[in-house]
Amino acid sequence: xxxxxxKHLLSFSAKTICSRYFSSGIKIKPLFDNVLIKxxxxxxxxxxxxxIPGSATKKNNVGVVVGAGDGKVVDGVTVPLTVKxxxxxxxxxxxxxxxxxxxxxxxxxxxxxxxAIIRK
Numbered sequence: 001x002x003x004x005x006x007k008h009l010l011s012f013s014a015k016t017i018c019s020r021y022f023s024s025g026i027k028i029k030p031l032f033d034n035v036l037i038k039x040x041x042x043x044x045x046x047x048x049x050x051x052i053p054g055s056a057t058k059k060n061n062v063g064v065v066v067g068a069g070d071g072k073v074v075d076g077v078t079v080p081l082t083v084k085x086x087x088x089x090x091x092x093x094x095x096x097x098x099x100x101x102x103x104x105x106x107x108x109x110x111x112x113x114x115x116a117i118i119r120k
Contacts, residue, residue: 028067028099028106029067029069030067030068030108031069031070032069032070032071032072033069033071033072033081033110033111033112034068034069034108034109034110034111035065035067035068035069035081035083035089035108035109035114036065036066036067036068036099036106036107036108037063037064037065037066037089037091037106037107037108037109038063038064038066038104038105038106038107039060039062039063039091039105039107040060040062040063040064040088061090061091061092061093061115062088062089062090062091062118063088063089063107064086064087064088064089065083065084065086065087065088065089066106067085068081068083068084068085068111069081072111081111082111082117083111083114083117087117087118088117088118089115089116089117089118090115090116090117090118091107091113091114091115092113092114092115095109095113096108096109096113097109
């Protein structure tokens with residue numbers, strides 16, 4: 001269970017990532033049912049002040065949608081995506097294509113590979 005402070009920080013983190021995405025002028029527009037995700041960073045420091053090495057931490061499976069395609073074409077009709085820019089999502093541990101853009105890591109993932117949308 002997350003404390004109110006952690007919820008606020010996660011919400012702030014999602015807003016910061018989205019505002020950076022839109023203000024940085026990234027020119028990546030996912031096609032079809034692909035979604036561009038920026039994974040949220042995990043705390044690398046414990047409450048007592050100890051630093052956790054990167055090799056000891058698991059990948060964070062929560063990210064923010066920073067771009068989405070127009071949808072999947074089924075029988076000539078485009079079915080719109082469920083997620084949109086700004087949504088916090090739960091990702092599977094594997095899958096997707098890592099993209100490095102302006103020294104930032106992003107992941108291009110098909111919408112059906114997302115596990116959940118995280119609502120407040």
